[in-house]
Amino acid sequence: MVNKNKIAEDLLSWYDINARKLPWRIPPLESKTGVLPNPYYIWMSEVMLQQTTVAAVKEYFLKFITLWPTVFDMANAKDEDVMAAWAGLGYYARARNLLKCARVIKNQYDGKFPSNEKDLLSLPGIGPYTAAAIMSIAFNKKAIVLDGNIERVMSRIYAVQEPLPASKKALWLLASDLTPENRCGDYAQAVMDLGATICTPRSPKCTRCPWISNCLGLSQGIAGELPKKIPKLKKPIRVGTVYVAINDDHSILLERRSKKGLLGGMLGWPGSEWAIMPTDHLEPIEADWRSVNEPVRHTFTHFHLDLTIKIASNVKSVPRVGKFISKDEFNPNDLPTVMRKVWDKASEFLE
Numbered sequence: 001m002v003n004k005n006k007i008a009e010d011l012l013s014w015y016d017i018n019a020r021k022l023p024w025r026i027p028p029l030e031s032k033t034g035v036l037p038n039p040y041y042i043w044m045s046e047v048m049l050q051q052t053t054v055a056a057v058k059e060y061f062l063k064f065i066t067l068w069p070t071v072f073d074m075a076n077a078k079d080e081d082v083m084a085a086w087a088g089l090g091y092y093a094r095a096r097n098l099l100k101c102a103r104v105i106k107n108q109y110d111g112k113f114p115s116n117e118k119d120l121l122s123l124p125g126i127g128p129y130t131a132a133a134i135m136s137i138a139f140n141k142k143a144i145v146l147d148g149n150i151e152r153v154m155s156r157i158y159a160v161q162e163p164l165p166a167s168k169k170a171l172w173l174l175a176s177d178l179t180p181e182n183r184c185g186d187y188a189q190a191v192m193d194l195g196a197t198i199c200t201p202r203s204p205k206c207t208r209c210p211w212i213s214n215c216l217g218l219s220q221g222i223a224g225e226l227p228k229k230i231p232k233l234k235k236p237i238r239v240g241t242v243y244v245a246i247n248d249d250h251s252i253l254l255e256r257r258s259k260k261g262l263l264g265g266m267l268g269w270p271g272s273e274w275a276i277m278p279t280d281h282l283e284p285i286e287a288d289w290r291s292v293n294e295p296v297r298h299t300f301t302h303f304h305l306d307l308t309i310k311i312a313s314n315v316k317s318v319p320r321v322g323k324f325i326s327k328d329e330f331n332p333n334d335l336p337t338v339m340r341k342v343w344d345k346a347s348e349f350l351e
Helices: 004-016 039-049 054-067 071-077 079-088 093-109 117-121 128-139 149-156 168-178 184-197 336-346
Strands: 237-247 254-256 296-299 303-316 323-325
Touching: 004 184, 004 323, 039 054, 039 093, 039 117, 039 128, 054 079, 071 093, 079 093, 117 128, 149 168, 237 336, 296 336, 303 336
Parallel strands: 237 303
Antiparallel strands: 237 254, 254 323, 296 303
16 A cells, blocks of 8 residues: 555655756755745746656756746747747747736736636646646645656556546546645655656666655556556648748748647748648749759647648749748748758758
8 A cells, every 4th residue: 555644755855865956946955945936937847848858948948038037028028039939849839828828927917926726727828737836836835736757656656557548537636645735846846856767658767766665556567567548549641832932132931820720920931731632822932943852741749741842042023922031030940840840951952
């Protein structure tokens, strides 16, 4: 049986020594004295960490708090500047919600993040997990944080064999049962760290785990098989065409995508719709188009995308779609990953 009376104490003792150093985190030596982190930092880091690894987020987090040190700065930022800074991080709806949420915090909450679940859930881009993380980590309130790492830890500690996502509710209840009344933020981060560094998806380091004597999955010899998951469906493939045009003064034709849908509000190459079968469309500008020899493949959450690239140099006509941006103003790093892949391939063939 899991010893609930001692398990939180064991984990927090382990965390006091092994806590990861993260730019948004208050180390346990300070948090135990009552020092709380900046809620703006916790909110931003949690939004960035949705569907993204800690390693990838660190650089972006530091860039964002340098450019926009407070929620007021973020609220006053230009949409295109934030979208450009976000480029490459993916899941661009998060960046749009970042701006929307910052403006609500500024205008409705005088720049102060609410600390209760109801108000947090009313904010753009904040769901149950993010609300719980902010309550727990930023305000040291008891809230049940359940991310992928914590789901894995709970499924192994309790030997839960029902596959995800069906077992999510049961795992939440188990996590709730273990969560202590004190050091709530440290405890939530400790379970995250345990899953990220010890109770890893493959080859868990069980001999180094502070919960080794409480792990039913380990005692039953099935820890490495958990959590079980329902097999994912094969991703469909969509296709499209993009156009990379350079005019005679070396300016580059780009368009800003609609705010709705994938890559909303981002700069990109004009092109067709992305569909299962090629669609009829109008070229963005009259030019002598040449096709690049192979498409660019990019994978989104729900589908693979194969983009055929067409290029044209020394273009002189007026574009039907988009506008030319001078070579000095063009920064490939402002493009989302799929569009940057297109540029990397197309630039090999452009004169």
